[in-house]
Amino acid sequence: MIMEYPTILSIAEEKLDLDALVAQITLPTTGAVVIFTGIVRGLTTRGESHRTSYLEYEAYRPMAEEKMQQVADEIRQKWPVVEGIAILQRIGRLDAGTPTTLIACSAAHRDTGVFDAARYGIDRLKEIVPVWKKEVGPDGAEWVEGHYHPKPGE
Secondary structure (H helix, E strand, O other), rough: OOOOOOEEEEOOOOOOOOHHHHHHHOOOOOOEEEEEEOOOEEEEEEOOOOOOOOEEEEEOOHHHHHHHHHHHHHHHHHHHOOEEEEEEEEEEEEEEEEEEEEEEEEEEOOOOHHHHHHHHHHHHHHOOOEEEEEEEOOOOEEEEEEOOOOOOOO
């Protein structure tokens, strides 16, 4: 029996439902799901320590979803044993303590590279998916830029 491996990609304004997500990437053969969730920090130590009240995320949805698909394809190429993949990015206003990003990979066993696959997923998401965030705190607001700038073809 050949099973189709699920891929969930989403730019979402609504709250993430972890149980529903895990169910969507779980197959009868799944024995492990690795999940990474990014959270809005209330205290940021990048540069000078400062408080963050909330973040505002924006994305150009068509390009972001295309790049999320690229990340999923890269994961499948590097870790063919990965069964399900979920890549979700929240947009809109997100208060401190709120999940912003979620990467999940499922596989038959935990020792098949599924941890590395999820780590790769979040690293690549931050590298190539066009999502912008504005950090808002008691001292004002600032657009936060990443350190990576995509090269042609990425």
